[in-house]
Amino acid sequence: MELRRIGVIGLGNMGFGMAASLKRAGFEVLGFDISPARRAMIEAEGIIFIEDQLALLRQVDAAVFSLPYAKDVEAVVTAEGGLLSRKDASVLVIDTSTSDPGTTRRLAAALAAAGHGLLDAPVSGGPSGAASGSLTMMIGGTEADVARAEKVLAAMSAKATHVGPSGAGNIAKLVNNLLVAAHLVTTGEALRLSAAAGLAPEAALKVVNAATGRSAISEVMVPRWVLPASFDSGFSAGLMRKDVRLAIELAEESGVALPLSQHVKQLWQEAGWLADQDDFTRMADYRDRKEMA
Numbered sequence: 001m002e003l004r005r006i007g008v009i010g011l012g013n014m015g016f017g018m019a020a021s022l023k024r025a026g027f028e029v030l031g032f033d034i035s036p037a038r039r040a041m042i043e044a045e046g047i048i049f050i051e052d053q054l055a056l057l058r059q060v061d062a063a064v065f066s067l068p069y070a071k072d073v074e075a076v077v078t079a080e081g082g083l084l085s086r087k088d089a090s091v092l093v094i095d096t097s098t099s100d101p102g103t104t105r106r107l108a109a110a111l112a113a114a115g116h117g118l119l120d121a122p123v124s125g126g127p128s129g130a131a132s133g134s135l136t137m138m139i140g141g142t143e144a145d146v147a148r149a150e151k152v153l154a155a156m157s158a159k160a161t162h163v164g165p166s167g168a169g170n171i172a173k174l175v176n177n178l179l180v181a182a183h184l185v186t187t188g189e190a191l192r193l194s195a196a197a198g199l200a201p202e203a204a205l206k207v208v209n210a211a212t213g214r215s216a217i218s219e220v221m222v223p224r225w226v227l228p229a230s231f232d233s234g235f236s237a238g239l240m241r242k243d244v245r246l247a248i249e250l251a252e253e254s255g256v257a258l259p260l261s262q263h264v265k266q267l268w269q270e271a272g273w274l275a276d277q278d279d280f281t282r283m284a285d286y287r288d289r290k291e292m293a
């Protein structure tokens, strides 16, 4: 059955833009968020805000989730009177949250037993990528579900890669974000060194970005959010902390030792000067911080 009516659950920095991109692509879009404050924003995009997630889940062909934590995804999937008891149609859940592969596989099995599908489809590209429908998506799930979701995925992403079975998208995302977390630390430290040794960080950055030390952090994030000290990328330090924690938990479950990454996780967890609601790009701030003196 063609997916025409799409419900978006979680209308925050990412979900709001995804809902707008789906609407622009011609889908009928319904939205739900536990925060009623999101209602006016979403209605201004011509999207119907549904006040009850169960009412939304009863009506849609597919449900796109953009939720903070795996526990939120689990709560929505297993809500009493929700998807697991819906029998009239096969609903496809497209979970774009950064979640963990174990939870995804468990929920995919429960949904499959109830006749539904689940793709883990975490994303990269931030709120601007969500709003312009140009995210990068890494997808885990069955070929049949990926084929069924094709138009929905195309409305939200510029590049959607099916990386493997259920949970594979989550693994790819955690691998990526472990690197992001580390690069934010190392790039900030390298620029701090430059400043302390007498070379302006802006000058050092130009060289790095033309040489071998560069990354998306040095090429995009530092120039956009750190040099001008705007720190408004739309991704919170709290969610980055979650990603590093999930990556290290995955390493432990997989029996692999990642000593440097363990230390990166500790730096993120113990950075008392960085509040969960702060922008995550503050981690690469090379300017003096009194707490670090």
Ligand code: NAD
Pocket: 009, 010, 011, 012, 013, 014, 015, 032, 033, 034, 035, 038, 066, 067, 068, 069, 072, 075, 076, 096, 097, 098, 099, 123, 124, 125, 126, 127, 233, 234, 235, 236, 239
């Ligand atoms: P956010 O905090 O801005 O938005 C999350 C939204 O979910 C909030 O509006 C919140 O009220 C709502 N919510 C929470 N629990 C809910 C529930 N049970 N039912 C309905 N709504 C609920 O977060 P975000 O930055 O949009 O991130 C969403 C997901 O995308 C996270 O898993 C994050 O790790 C991931 N992600 C974010 C970015 C980014 O740049 N912001 C990039 C890639 C991936």
